[in-house]
Amino acid sequence: MTLEEAKILSKKIMESNEIPLLIGxxxxxxxxxxxxxAKETNRKLIILVLSQMEPGDLIGLPSRENNKTVFLAPDWWPEDENTIIFLDEINRSHRSIRNAIMQLLIDKRIHNHILPKGxxxxASMNPPDEEYDQVDLITDPAFLSRFFILEVSPDTTEWINWAKNNHLPNEIIEFIEKNPEFLHTSNYISLKTTLKPSPRSWYKLGNVLKNLTEDEKRQYGYQLASGILGPEAAKIFIENITSNIPTxxxxxxxxxxxxxxxxxxxxxxxLRIIDFLTNLTEDEAKNLINNVETISKNLLSVSSIVPKDVFFSLVRLLSELSNEPGFKGLICDKILEKISI
Known part of the structure; x- marks a missing residue:
């Protein structure tokens, strides 16, 4: 996504008390x-470069109080809620502070120190194809499920505007204008493909969707949902809420x-019909076995409004499923027989 899209979604996600993970x-x-x-919302920005931090830097140092060990608040700890904590290079954090990071992400606290409400x-990280040391944290599903993944890839116009504002030499700007393919590589593996929907991810998505207008859902819905559900589930979900296609x-x-x-x-x-038939249970198939005539008639009607090659993908599926035992195989075999006449 572009920088502007990432900025809009990051703000929406944080406003919903969820956590974006910028990857780029x-x-x-x-x-x-x-x-x-931070500037637009008048919030103080605290940047923690985790790859450079020792455990004591993140969680604070131990102290003795009333014959008990307590941890002092680290010097970066926010004084009020009007703050953004930016966990930079989170995938390169030392193993010894991962538990503290998870506690911060999940409970908004470290030891007995609780973040001000609000x-x-x-967080941010570089994509998995970077040559420097990568750690297992980036592939941990329990870790990734805490974030909305936003994969940032600026377009040429955005980058050139940024370069001009930051006074980069004209030689570089002019070269990228003429040769945009050299701006950056895009051959890294998307972490979104590792995401799967779960009760937690649906809950988190719901928190953010409540803060989007209908226009924003249409414009940014897929990018948002794919960052917490994965691309496949997100595609079907967004089509369901933005199109008039029946179930x-x-x-x-x-x-x-x-x-x-x-x-x-x-x-x-x-695809909806294929998904329905693929996941059809034995009990559902048994209940539908007497509706073969109706189902077949409706599928023939569908064949008249979709391209032949698209409909043939459904026919191939019915042929495969007809070999399964039980009512599921039986109903698919009967449907296949009816629509092939």
């Missing part, structure tokens, strides 16, 4: 995004078949 190569402007948000937290059950059981579909919507319609 060194120098793309991740820190500048957070500095701008404190915002944001698979409405289509094949109730005959609610739309007309004049765009190619994108036709693909989405077939």
């Amino acid at each position: 190569h060194f120098g793309v402007g991740k820190t500048d995004i957070i500095k701008e948000i 404190t915002w937290i944001v 698979a059950r409405e289509i094949i059981i109730n005959g609610k078949i739309p007309k004049n579909l765009e190619l994108h919507d036709a693909n989405s319609l077939i």
Whole structure:
């Protein structure tokens, strides 16, 4: 996503008391995004470069009080809620402070020190293809599930404007204008592909969606949802809330078949039916076995409004599922027989 998109979503996420994780190569402007948000919201910005911190720097030093060991608040600890804590290079943090980082992310506290209510937290890291030392933290699902992943990749125009504002030499600016392919590489593996939906991720997504307008949901919904659910679930979810395509059950059981579909919507319609049949349970198949005529008739109607190759992907699935034992295989076999006549 562009820097401007990342800035808008980061602010929305933090306003919802959730935590964005900005992923992008060194120098793309991740820190500048957070500095701008802090300035616009009149919040103090505390930047913690975790790769350079020792345990005592992050969690504070131990002290003796009434014959007990207590930890003093670290010198960076915020005094009030009007603060943004920026956890920079979070993937390069030392193993010895990971537990403290998790406690900060989950409980908004370290030891007996609790963050002022309303404190915002944001994190950043470089993508996994960087040549310097990477640690296991970036692939830990329990860790990644605490964030909304925002993968930042500035377009050429954005970067050139930034370069001019930061007084980079004209030779560099002119070269990138003529050769934008050399601005940055984009061959790293997206961490979003490791994300899977969970009760926690749906809860977190709901927190942020409540703060988006309908226009914002249409414009940024997929980028937001894919950063917490993963691309596959996000695509289906966003299509569900932004399009008028009926559910698979409405289509094949109730005959609610739309007309004049765009190619994108036709693909989405077939994908919904494929997903429905793939995940059909034995009990559901048993309940639907007497509706084969209706289902087959509705599927034939669907075949008339979608491209032939798109519909054929559904036929191939029915052929595969017809070999399964039980009612699921039986109903798919009967449907296949009806629509092939």
